[in-house]
Amino acid sequence: MRSKQLLSGQERGTEASLERFEDIVAWRKARELVKEVYDLTSRDTFSRDYGLRDQIRRAALSVMSNIAEGFGRGGNKEFIRFLCIAKGSAHEVRSEFYAALDAGHIQSKEFDSLYQLCEETERLIAGFIRYLQQCPYRGEAFKGAKPRGIPEQRQEAKDGKPWTGNVALKTAN
Numbered sequence: 430m431r432s433k434q435l436l437s438g439q440e441r442g443t444e445a446s447l448e449r450f451e452d453i454v455a456w457r458k459a460r461e462l463v464k465e466v467y468d469l470t471s472r473d474t475f476s477r478d479y480g481l482r483d484q485i486r487r488a489a490l491s492v493m494s495n496i497a498e499g500f501g502r503g504g505n506k507e508f509i510r511f512l513c514i515a516k517g518s519a520h521e522v523r524s525e526f527y528a529a530l531d532a533g534h535i536q537s538k539e540f541d542s543l544y545q546l547c548e549e550t551e552r553l554i555a556g557f558i559r560y561l562q563q564c565p566y567r568g569e570a571f572k573g574a575k576p577r578g579i580p581e582q583r584q585e586a587k588d589g590k591p592w593t594g595n596v597a598l599k600t601a602n
Contacts, residue, residue: 450500455553459493459515462522462550465543475534485525491518492550505561512561516554523547 450456466489469475470482492515499511523544530540 447500450497453496453500453557455512455515455550455557456493456496456500458546458550458553459489459496459519462519462546463489463493465546466522469529469535469539469543472534475529478532478534481525481528481532481534485522485529488518488521488525491515492522492554496554505564509558509561512554512558516551516558519547519551519554523551 447453466485470486475482495511495515495518499508499515502508502511526535526540526543526547529535530537535543
């Protein structure tokens with residue numbers, strides 16, 4: 430089983446479970462991206478470029494928001510769809526950093542730092558997508574359904590209670 434590192438930044442080899450979207454490393458990195466974008470776009474010249482300022486802010490917020498919304502949907506298939514949207518929005522932010530550089534709102538050294546932050550966010554999202562795609566569990570929305578690829582004898586947990594087959598999203602049961 431893949432580690433909890435993708436999910437909560439903990440050491441490899443631990444069981445993967447999430448209770449809150451705030452536990453997702455990609456969401457925390459997206460939050461960092463939003464902060465950087467808002468700091469950047471609050472500067473004098475950038476703050477007056479209303480079109481670019483508003484667009485880059487919306488795109489950055491979209492990254493963070495789609496990760497959270499996908500988590501709340503309760504199914505891995507939908508979660509993956511929202512993560513793909515978040516990843517696309519991160520690409521949009523990265524593209525808009527080029528526009529900010531070309532417009533003289535940022536210098537190349539700052540562009541490089543922001544570009545790397547975007548790429549790191551995209552990599553974390555992509556890794557989480559890969560994890561969910563390989564996970565045989567479909568999520569809370571499919572509670573009670575037989576998990577894909579799991580033999581029948583593994584349908585009960587060690588404590589004898591019915592196994593929900595939910596790794597990516599931890600249920601209250």
